[in-house]
Amino acid sequence: MNRKPILPVDAILPAMLASLRDVPNLVIEAAPGAGKTTRVPAALLELVAGEVVVLEPRRIAARMAARRVAWERNEEAGETVGYQVRFEEVSGPKTRLRFVTEGILSRRLLSDPALKGVDAVVLDEFHERHLDSDLALALLKRLQKTRPELKIVVMSATLDAGPIARYLGGCPVLRSEGRAFPLAVQYAPYTADALPVQVRKAMELLVKEGHAGHVLTFLPGLAEIRRTAREVEGVARAAGFAVLPLHGDLTPAEQDRAVAPSTERKLILATNVAESSVTVEGVTAVIDGGLARIATHSPWTGLPTLEVGRVSRASAQQRAGRAGRTGPGRVLRLYPEEDYMRRAEHDLPEIARADLSQLCLSLRVMGIAPGEIEWLDAPPAEALANAEALLDRLGAAGAMAEKLARYPLPPRLARILVESVARGVGEDGCRAAALLGSGARAEKNDLLAALDEPMDARTKQQFEQLRRIARTARQETHEDAALLLSVLAGFPDRVARRRAGNQVMLATGVSAEVAGARPVYEFMVAVDAEDRPQQGLPMIRMTAKIEPEWLLDLFPDRVVEQAEVVWHAAGERVERVSSLVYDKLAIEESRGPASGADAAALLAKKALEAGIERFVDAEALEHFTARVAFAGLPAPDLEGALRELCLGLQGFKGLREAAKGFLPGLEARMDGRLLNELAPVQVKLKQGRPMKVHYDHGKPPWIASRLQDFFGTKEAPRIGRDRTPVVCHLLAPNQRAVQTTTDLAGFWERLYPKVRNEMMRRYPRHQWPEKPV
CATH class of the missing domain: 3.40.50.300 (P-loop containing nucleotide triphosphate hydrolases)
Incomplete structure (x- = not known):
């Protein structure tokens, strides 16, 4: 019985076989429905004596294609045609055509770099450009240098064939149009x-x-x-x-x-x-x-x-x-x-947007540096560096790298499994890795609580396969600490500490939010986390409890002691905080009094932020700085003086007492004799009475006193480098100015007679001489 209907791709199969007899590489473009997935691999069985491996981007496609080809051959899947996907394999001793998901071939290359017995590899639906398909293509091209007879066929319906054909040495391209259904x-x-x-x-x-x-x-x-x-x-x-x-x-x-x-x-x-x-x-x-x-x-x-x-x-x-x-x-x-x-x-x-740790682990086990690979599209250097750094933190080198690569798991989960086996809790480790690797969404956001829930079918399937690979014995008891230590070994960069509410601080220095109930423990590992750049903080869906001392035991080189001076806002004082820091996360802190130049600098900074008038008479300080400005001297270093004043002090309380000597200290820091010479604090008039000189920024200096005190003084006093006349405020007995002037001579001559008459009438008991000068 012929079960094979005619498909469009059948028309190019003779040309395909003829091309591959001459050139080992071929690119096929075939429209949807052309039949390339089932007919091309089956036709290759006629060309090669060994096995044909077909890479499919998805498990469902691998299973369906294998079943369809087997059906067309009047066979059951597992005879000539089989398939292998993650956690499932249907094949037998006669299987020559094997449909596999992309990661399966990468794992086979780890154990058998020469792909013994495989004569042709087909990369189907290559347009999806999965990470494993890019790695497989690069490794296959590398393998062709020692196995030039190996056939490589790349297929897709929407493929840009030119770049891939050039990558494969300028190989031929065949096209099939497919059915022309409207x-x-x-x-x-x-x-x-x-x-x-x-x-x-x-x-x-x-x-x-x-x-x-x-x-x-x-x-x-x-x-x-x-x-x-x-x-x-x-x-x-x-x-x-x-x-x-x-x-x-x-x-x-x-x-x-x-x-x-x-x-x-x-x-x-x-x-x-x-x-x-x-x-x-x-x-x-x-x-x-x-x-x-x-x-x-x-x-x-x-x-x-x-x-x-x-x-x-x-x-x-x-x-x-x-x-x-x-x-x-x-x-x-x-x-x-x-x-x-x-x-x-x-x-x-x-390869341009994903985590590359799995790819780098495979290359490490093969002894190949990423730079030694000729990529179709080279991975970003930053992503490679991040992946290599993670593998280093997981200890994925030498024998450990080979152990991790044994498992069909991402490197983090494989590290959990390896560590749990070493700690005698391998069965629990398999269960944790299966739960985290299956993508199942647990109702609990705590790993131990989630592990107590019944496993769904997919998680159970992964658990059983991991147990077979790890060969772990059944556990009689559960050692939670040993399992959690194993989890920490797989997520050393995801340590977090609880903050207010559901927020935590990650060891990377980034804040994140825990979904669901607030963790009851302070320190944890974020085992299921996702960045959400458009939605605010990263989301952590599952955590696992850890103890901070475990970090010292497992990663002593990542824990450093730091000390810094910080500001205690409520107490208005400086403190010294000593911390044990893991990456960027403080895991232990102690506070105490702070001293020294750093403490003085911080106290001075906070005092200036609060406003220096809280500690020093603002009017007196303004007067002093105006005097300096008028004298033409450099502006006083208020911050430096305040910092010097803060030496040995702990907070605002002590600073208020010490600030009584602030202005004298400022003056002592400059040439006081020259300041007093250019901007005297007081001047004497003719009668010998001293008067305080007032200074305001941007205005001439001035003095103020009763009009009688100016009797006998023909000209306003002059001070400063430019002999600036002082503005005289002539006050009546009621302390209100009757005149403000720098021209005393003009005042006595033109205005005083009128002022005298008015003053004699209002204040007859005072002396108002006709000729005051």
């Missing part, structure tokens, strides 16, 4: 409606038009899938649609239910796992929200980020192609056409 694309105008509401309205439109077939809807993530499922439930039920989710966190059985052939119409709510390599029979309409959750890594906080962003035009085309695989299709894009035209042509490669 595809009607409709754009939606901008709306403020939430995404689930937009999906419901789009579904109502399809139902109203009497649309037949399944509907595939693309949404950013699991949260949006759940909200949309609730929103469309009524419309779907009334129209006879089963609402099914499709995302990476589902079990294989749950994913199969969404994609398996069915006579019941389905509304499939999917993340971008359904973008490529997945043909769902009967899908004739696609609703595309145009968004995806994009994983990046923040160099500022060192935390992962997961942001909802607009997909590229290439991804939008891939999504649209799901509707035209088996017949005419309809695409409803929930955004305007202008929005589509402004989008990037392709998504940014993951």
Whole structure:
């Protein structure tokens, strides 16, 4: 029985085989629905004697492709054709064609750098540019130098073939157009409606038009899938649609239910796992929200980020192609056409935005420096440096690096597992690594509390596989301290200390917020954290308790003793704070009196901020500085004098007492004789009476006294470098000025007679001589 219908890609298979006989590398562009994922790898079995490995970007694609090829060969998966994904393998001794997820090949290269027995590798849907696919391509190209017969085939529907063909030595490019089923694309105008509401309205439109077939809807993530499922439930039920989710966190059985052939119409709510390599029979309409959750890594906080962003035009085309695989299709894009035209042509490669610690660990185990690799797109130098620094903190060198690479886990979680085995709590370590690595969202934000909850199916599957790899015995008892020490070994840079409310301070010096209940312990490790640059503080979803003394035991070189002088605002005093600091986090503090130049400088600074008039008579200080300015001398160093005055003092209380000698101290710091000569404190008039000289900034000096005190004085006193006449305020007996002048001679001659008459009338008991001079 022939189960193989004719597919468009079949037309290029003879040319593909002929090309690969002459040149080991090939790039294939094939439109969605052309059949490249199933037909190209199967055809390679005729060309090579060894194994053919096909890299798929997603687990569901690897499983479905393997099953489809096996079905076309009238076999069961696990015979000639098999697959291997994380925590699942279906293969046998006769398996020659193996569909694997990208990380599987990277791990195989660790244990078998020469890929013995593998004669051809196909990188499918390479346009997604996952980190593992870029690493695999670079390592395969490197391997071809010693194994020139190794075949490398790169495939995609929306690939920019030129750069990759050049990277692979200018290899040939073959193109297959795919089925020419009509595809009607409709754009939606901008709306403020939430995404689930937009999906419901789009579904109502399809139902109203009497649309037949399944509907595939693309949404950013699991949260949006759940909200949309609730929103469309009524419309779907009334129209006879089963609402099914499709995302990476589902079990294989749950994913199969969404994609398996069915006579019941389905509304499939999917993340971008359904973008490529997945043909769902009967899908004739696609609703595309145009968004995806994009994983990046923040160099500022060192935390992962997961942001909802607009997909590229290439991804939008891939999504649209799901509707035209088996017949005419309809695409409803929930955004305007202008929005589509402004989008990037392709998504940014993951190697340019992701945490590179896993990549660097693989290269360390292989003994290859990142700079020795010829990359299609070189990773950012800063990201490489950060990844290498993290691996150094995890102790990932030599034998430890090889131990970490044994596990299908990120380096942090592998470090937890290795440490827990060494501390005799390997089973608990496997459980913790499985929980943190599965992506499951626990209701508890404390790791130990979350571990007490029943495991979901996916976490349990990972737990069992990790136990097999680690070969741990079943534990009779649980040693919480040993497990938490192991967690700390995996997250040495995520130590945090509780602050007010739900806020914590991370060892990186960044504040973060703990989701859920406030931690009851002071020190912790942020084991599940995410940077949220658009939403304020980073969010910590799960913590694990630690003791500060563990940091001294495990990382003594990271703990330093520091001392600094700080200001105690409530007590208005300086204090010396001695701290033990881990990275940028104080784990122990003690306070005491401060002394010395630093303390005096801080006390003086705070006194100036508070206002020097709190300690010194403001009028007297103003008068002194005005005298100095009038004398033309350099302005007094108020801060320096205050700092000198603060030596040996602890706070404002002592400063107020000491400040009684502030002005004399200022004068002592300059040439007092010259100051008194140029800006005397007082002057004497003809009658010998001394008068205080007043100084104001920007104004001439002045004196004031009773008019009788000026009798006998023909001219105003002159002072200063320029012999400036002093302004004389001539006061009546009631202390009010009858005249303000620097021209005493003119006053006596022209104005005094009139003033005398008035004064004699008002103050007859006083002497008012006719000739006062």
